[in-house]
Amino acid sequence: MLSYRHSFHAGNHADVLKHIVQSLILDALKQKDKAFVYHDTHSGVGRYDLQDERSEKTGEFLQGIARLWQRDDLPAELTSYLDAIRVLNDGETLRYYPGSPKVARAQIRAQDRMVLTELHPTDFPLLLQEFRGDRQVRIYKEDGFARLKASLPPKERRGLVLIDPPYELKHEYMDVVKAIGESVQRWATGTYAIWYPVVYRSNIDAMLEGLEDLGIRKILQIELGVEPDTEERGMTASGMIVINPPWKLESQMETLLPWLQSVIAPTRGHTTLRWVVPE
Numbered sequence: 001m002l003s004y005r006h007s008f009h010a011g012n013h014a015d016v017l018k019h020i021v022q023s024l025i026l027d028a029l030k031q032k033d034k035a036f037v038y039h040d041t042h043s044g045v046g047r048y049d050l051q052d053e054r055s056e057k058t059g060e061f062l063q064g065i066a067r068l069w070q071r072d073d074l075p076a077e078l079t080s081y082l083d084a085i086r087v088l089n090d091g092e093t094l095r096y097y098p099g100s101p102k103v104a105r106a107q108i109r110a111q112d113r114m115v116l117t118e119l120h121p122t123d124f125p126l127l128l129q130e131f132r133g134d135r136q137v138r139i140y141k142e143d144g145f146a147r148l149k150a151s152l153p154p155k156e157r158r159g160l161v162l163i164d165p166p167y168e169l170k171h172e173y174m175d176v177v178k179a180i181g182e183s184v185q186r187w188a189t190g191t192y193a194i195w196y197p198v199v200y201r202s203n204i205d206a207m208l209e210g211l212e213d214l215g216i217r218k219i220l221q222i223e224l225g226v227e228p229d230t231e232e233r234g235m236t237a238s239g240m241i242v243i244n245p246p247w248k249l250e251s252q253m254e255t256l257l258p259w260l261q262s263v264i265a266p267t268r269g270h271t272t273l274r275w276v277v278p279e
């Protein structure tokens, strides 16, 4: 089933959190000259037009990137993330929003490379078009987890894997756990960033328990909620689970998370920053 289209949600509060964390991890990888790989298992189309009918229909970006854009008190840690947005837009008008592949492309250097997978029959050609002729980017129309398994360990032995499935089906939470188990066996030192939506909290609890049971160390949870948990349908929060995070990420998020909450969800929001499994 491939009914999910990210264009309805691009630039929402969940994208903002995801792409900020992604860009901070890439910033950290760039501290060393040695090449790294950015591997994106569920890539989407790469670039979103916030004026298209899907974005306009939901208006989700209004409680996301639109709240940050043009503020004059933006924390310095957001520079790489915001630069990735600025290169897609002329001047001050916010029209285009980068998906995770474009956030990464704005940051990688000549020695780095990217691997992208996308299965959707409409989104895959758009992604391909976005990176046409780019020799640093390989794009596959394959299952994201199968391609990940086949690609590890990367020759660089350094890098970030972003795992961002649509979670339309309940089993996708446990698919992530299985994929992490297989991946760390092949490449234990890679950084893995898993995005998750809080729709039913029980799914997240089960996923975190599954990850703990894998016996791996250094698992950091970063969450931004816009509403309290509920049993009714609808995303109330989202988060990133980062395995082998760069050492500075925790302290960066300690200041960024409360700031983001104050900008995005000042009245009913919450934040979580904790080690699911410490070092």
Ligand code: SAM
Residues within 6 Å of the ligand: 002, 004, 005, 006, 018, 041, 042, 043, 044, 045, 046, 098, 099, 100, 101, 117, 118, 119, 120, 123, 142, 143, 144, 145, 164, 165, 166
């Ligand atoms: N990572 C993107 C970003 O941040 O801009 C958004 C990705 S979106 C949440 C999930 C994407 O996964 C959708 O574009 C969907 O078509 C794609 N997808 C669904 N099943 C897949 C699979 N088995 N393998 C690869 N991609 C898949």
